[in-house]
Amino acid sequence: MFTSWMHSNKICSYGRDLTYHQYVSRFVYVARKRCWQPRKQGNTIGRLIWVPPSAGELFYLRMMLSTAKGIQLTEKETIHLCLTEIGNMLQANRRSLRDFPSMPYPIGYAPNQHHNKLIHNEMAYDKQMLVAEFNRTYHLLIDEQKSIVDTIIRVVDTQSTGVYFLYGYGGTGKTFVWTTLSSAIRSNGGIICTVASSGIASLLLPGGQTAHSKFAIPVPATQNSTCNIHQDSELAELLKILPIVPKGNRSDIVHATINASYIWDHCQILRLTKNMRLLSSAPEQPNNQELKQFSDWLLDIGDSKIGQANDEFSEISIPDEFLIKDYTDPIHAIVEATCPNLIHNYSNTNYLQKRVVLASKKEIVDKINNYVLSLIPNDEREYCNADSIDKSDELLNLAFGLLPPKFLNSLQTSSIPNHKLKLKVGTPIMLIRNLDQAAGLCNGTRLIITKLGSNVVESEVVTGPNIGIEHTYPE
Numbered sequence: 001m002f003t004s005w006m007h008s009n010k011i012c013s014y015g016r017d018l019t020y021h022q023y024v025s026r027f028v029y030v031a032r033k034r035c036w037q038p039r040k041q042g043n044t045i046g047r048l049i050w051v052p053p054s055a056g057e058l059f060y061l062r063m064m065l066s067t068a069k070g071i072q073l074t075e076k077e078t079i080h081l082c083l084t085e086i087g088n089m090l091q092a093n094r095r096s097l098r099d100f101p102s103m104p105y106p107i108g109y110a111p112n113q114h115h116n117k118l119i120h121n122e123m124a125y126d127k128q129m130l131v132a133e134f135n136r137t138y139h140l141l142i143d144e145q146k147s148i149v150d151t152i153i154r155v156v157d158t159q160s161t162g163v164y165f166l167y168g169y170g171g172t173g174k175t176f177v178w179t180t181l182s183s184a185i186r187s188n189g190g191i192i193c194t195v196a197s198s199g200i201a202s203l204l205l206p207g208g209q210t211a212h213s214k215f216a217i218p219v220p221a222t223q224n225s226t227c228n229i230h231q232d233s234e235l236a237e238l239l240k241i242l243p244i245v246p247k248g249n250r251s252d253i254v255h256a257t258i259n260a261s262y263i264w265d266h267c268q269i270l271r272l273t274k275n276m277r278l279l280s281s282a283p284e285q286p287n288n289q290e291l292k293q294f295s296d297w298l299l300d301i302g303d304s305k306i307g308q309a310n311d312e313f314s315e316i317s318i319p320d321e322f323l324i325k326d327y328t329d330p331i332h333a334i335v336e337a338t339c340p341n342l343i344h345n346y347s348n349t350n351y352l353q354k355r356v357v358l359a360s361k362k363e364i365v366d367k368i369n370n371y372v373l374s375l376i377p378n379d380e381r382e383y384c385n386a387d388s389i390d391k392s393d394e395l396l397n398l399a400f401g402l403l404p405p406k407f408l409n410s411l412q413t414s415s416i417p418n419h420k421l422k423l424k425v426g427t428p429i430m431l432i433r434n435l436d437q438a439a440g441l442c443n444g445t446r447l448i449i450t451k452l453g454s455n456v457v458e459s460e461v462v463t464g465p466n467i468g469i470e471h472t473y474p475e
């Protein structure tokens with residue numbers, strides 16, 4: 001009964017169509033109001049306490065289910081469904097109900113033979129789609145990429161062991177190789193953990209996560225930090241192939257890491273050398289020699305081969321074709337050169353995906369943002385962040401009184417957003433928190449604002465593989 005409800009895509013409620021996700025958020029909102037009290041620490045849910053729903057809430061939930069889908073559930077089944085939905089929300093933040101001892105576990109929750117949702121998810125990829133993806137990418141591989149993919153697939157197929165490090169400059173096709181390998185291994189029912197160091201980079205990998213989230217690495221990590229993986233958790237079960245040092249001290253653990261291991265001597269470095277990004281972005285480019293020169297020039301800058309380093313600074317001559325020489329207002333000139341005809345394209349996702357202005361200081365970024373905002377014709381709304389101290393915070397002490405909100409609101413630093421945020425419908429924005437990586441909402445995800453409410457900003461994702469409508473809720 002649960003399964004059919006969970007997999008339906010569209011549900012009708014109160015005379016109007018709701019998508020599955022709209023329905024679930026409504027449902028979970030009601031459930032959450034009473035059933036859980038998450039205390040947020042950054043993006044992680046620190047505490048989750050189970051308070052059984054009241055008879056009135058249960059009645060309301062059951063009525064919603066019956067109106068929406070004609071599903072009649074008992075009170076017990078409704079609670080289990082509610083717990084399942086909370087579990088799904090936690091899953092989006094890479095947590096599980098098992099991480100919170102006070103939370104009951106829904107019966108019928110693990111609909112798979114492993115009774116572990118993480119393992120189930122890792123093996124639940126659409127294999128037919130992966131085979132098609134593998135066939136597509138494998139045939140595109142150039143020789144050096146193919147030999148790497150073949151080497152690793154051979155090791156996996158023969159169940160032998162190997163440690164490899166894939167090395168290549170930007171654009172040489174590392175991600176392309178990982179994508180091909182992932183589809184090959186997952187389509188055969190294997191598990192492959194794809195991780196990257198940042199949320200936005202993890203979006204490029206199929207099923208990718210940040211290393212911090214996958215391995216529960218504390219943020220910030222200190223020299224004494226250990227991965228926060230509990231012995232009997234679902235995550236431990238997923239990763240149990242990794243070496244465990246029972247009751248090990250710091251040096252035992254350091255000696256168990258891969259580069260302290262004898263295995264490290266057998267680590268093979270696989271190299272990619274051809275810049276596929278340049279080749280694939282300008283296939284019509286007749287002069288390959290020119291492309292090669294540009295690619296070599298970029299590599300030489302990266303390798304510090306150009307410019308004489310002097311007190312950590314070096315001077316690089318930038319070819320004239322990349323410079324804006326004729327201008328009066330530099331901000332206007334750089335915006336015009338990067339985003340020509342912005343006024344007609346500011347909400348065009350294809351147009352925005354290919355353009356970005358970078359600056360080394362936040363002050364300049366603010367100037368550019370204000371200028372771009374002034375070009376967008378829609379009405380402006382101003383949002384202010386919360387400027388009072390959370391009194392429940394244990395850090396509260398007299399010193400806080402010395403910092404008046406007016407002063408705090410005037411601070412502009414790279415680690416916290418400005419006190420006032422001006423927005424218009426159609427403004428391109430960038431998320432600076434990892435809200436929900438599974439849905440592509442990461443630090444660095446670019447979006448376009450589609451609606452401005454009093455407490456809610458609705459926006460559409462521009463970057464990342466999951467382009468679609470999302471809602472962001474300011475805290």
Ligand SMILES: Nc1ncnc2c1ncn2[C@@H]1O[C@H](COP(=O)(O)OP(=O)(O)OP(=O)(O)O)[C@@H](O)[C@H]1O
Nearest residue numbers: 140141142169170171172173174175176276277280
């Ligand atoms: N064999 C190939 N055939 C067609 N396109 C390819 C091939 N290899 C790579 N590409 C394309 O070239 C571009 C760069 O590849 P990719 O992103 O995998 O490089 P990368 O080494 O991971 O880059 P970076 O280090 O900057 O992340 C991508 O658009 C990718 O789709």
